[in-house]
Amino acid sequence: MKSQQLSIKSRIWICTEQGTFLGEGRITLLKEIEKHGSISKAAKAMKMSYKKAWKLVDSMNRQGDQTLVRRKTGGIGGGGSELSETGKKAIELFQEISSKNSTFLNSQIEKMEF
Amino acid sequence: MKSQQLSIKSRIWICTEQGTFLGEGRITLLKEIEKHGSISKAAKAMKMSYKKAWKLVDSMNRQGDQTLVRRKTGGIGGGGSELSETGKKAIELFQEISSKNSTFLNSQIEKMEF
Numbered sequence: 443m444k445s446q447q448l449s450i451k452s453r454i455w456i457c458t459e460q461g462t463f464l465g466e467g468r469i470t471l472l473k474e475i476e477k478h479g480s481i482s483k484a485a486k487a488m489k490m491s492y493k494k495a496w497k498l499v500d501s502m503n504r505q506g507d508q509t510l511v512r513r514k515t516g517g518i519g520g521g522g523s524e525l526s527e528t529g530k531k532a533i534e535l536f537q538e539i540s541s542k543n544s545t546f547l548n549s550q551i552e553k554m555e556f
Numbered sequence: 557m558k559s560q561q562l563s564i565k566s567r568i569w570i571c572t573e574q575g576t577f578l579g580e581g582r583i584t585l586l587k588e589i590e591k592h593g594s595i596s597k598a599a600k601a602m603k604m605s606y607k608k609a610w611k612l613v614d615s616m617n618r619q620g621d622q623t624l625v626r627r628k629t630g631g632i633g634g635g636g637s638e639l640s641e642t643g644k645k646a647i648e649l650f651q652e653i654s655s656k657n658s659t660f661l662n663s664q665i666e667k668m669e670f
Contacts (some may be wrong), residue, residue, distance in 0.1 A: 446617050447572050447573055448572060448577070449570075449571045449572075450571065450653075451568065451569040451571060452566055452567065452657070453567045454564060454566045455564065455566070456562055456563075456564050456665070457563045457564065457565060458561050458563075465649055480639070497636065513588065524650065525583050535668060539564075539661070539664050539665075539668075542565070542664060543657070543660070543661060543664075546657065547568065547653070547657060550653050550656060550657075551570070551653075554649060554653075
C-alpha cells in the first residue's frame with residue numbers, strides 16, 4: 443500500500459424517508475432531460491427504458507416539495523418535458539456536494555499512512 | 557425537498573492503479589477472516605463462494621506493500637488464515653475515513669437549502 447499511489451472514489455445518494463431521492467443516475471437523467479427537452483429522448487440517450495426513466499422522474503417529483511420535471515406547455519409541436527427551478531437546483535446541489543466530497547476524501551487519502 | 561427530512565448515504569472505494577484495493581465488501585471480508593480465522597469460513601458467513609473470497613484476498617494482497625491476509629502457521633489443527641498488521645490497519649483506516657466522510661456529508665446536508 444504505497445500511499446502515493448492510492449486514490450479514492452465515492453458515490454453519494456441523497457435520501458428522504460421514502461428512499462433514494464437523488465443519486466448519480468438520477469442526476470444524469472435530469473441533465474439529459476434538460477438537454478433534450480423530453481423524458482423519452484433522455485431515456486434513449488441513457489439506453490434506459492422509458493418506463494424506468496418515467497419511474498425515476500416520478501419518484502423524484504413525489505419526493506420533492508416541488509416537482510423537478512414538468513411538462514412543457516404549448517408552443518408549436520408542444521409537449522415534451524423540462525426542468526423546474528427545483529430540478530435545476532437539484533443538479534447544482536448534488537454536483538456541489540459531490541465535488542466537496544471528492545476534495546474532502548482526497549485530503550484524507552493524502553494523510554493516509556501505512 | 558423538505559431539507560429537514562434529507563439524509564445522505566455514501567460508499568467509498570480506495571483504489572490503486574490496478575483498480576479497487578479496499579471497499580465495503582472487501583473490508584467485511586477482512587473482518588470475517590479475522591473473526592473466523594479462515595477464508596472459507598469467512599466466505600460462508602458472507603454467502604460468497606470460496607473462489608470469489610480468495611480472489612478478493614489475492615487482489616488485496618497483490619496491491620498492498622505487505623500482504624493483508626496470511627496463512628496461519630502450525631499449531632494443533634494448523635492451517636487457516638489470519639490478518640497481518642497491515643490487514644488490521646486497512647480495516648481501521650477504511651472505517652476511520654468512512655466515518656469522517658459521513659460526518660462531513662451530514663454537515664453538508666444540514667446546510668442544504670432548497
